[in-house]
Amino acid sequence: MKLHRISIRHSNDSQHLISYIDKLYSSQQHGALLGSIPKAQVMRLIYILRDLENGVPLDQSLRRNEVERVSPTEDLNKETDEVVERKKTVMNEQYENNLVRPGDSNFEYDLPVDFPEQRETSGWDSDISDF
Secondary structure, three states, X not given: OOOOOOOOOOOOOHHHHHHHHHHHHHOHHHHHHHOOOOHHHXXXXXXXXXXXXXXXXXXXXXXXXXXXXXXOOOOHHHOOHHHHHHHHHHHHHHHHHHOOOOOOOOXXXXXXXXXXXXXXXXXXXXXXXXX
8 A cells, every 4th residue: 555645834824724635636646536525524624733833732722613603693804815715614514505406396486485574664665645
């Protein structure tokens, strides 16, 4: 059995890491192997390894990596670029997993949706006789 060792150039620049991960996924050599692993999981592993290399304890690194949890009430405008990029990756993977394309067995073209009957009134649409 042959083992290959891949060296990743050390960089604290998160954009460099993200572009490197994208390059790994798109390469013919590594793409087939990494295709079955979610990109967010690989990113998380690399960030944990980077933290460990910089002397950050594992439990602290794991807590810091909880950032991948996406909350609908969270304001991403207040986050750093690294955090936003990681959350975007997680959201894109969730979207791809939930996407139903034409040709899929559970695809339905005209999906009926029932909305609850709630009549909202406003001043601009009232009849003149109401005044």
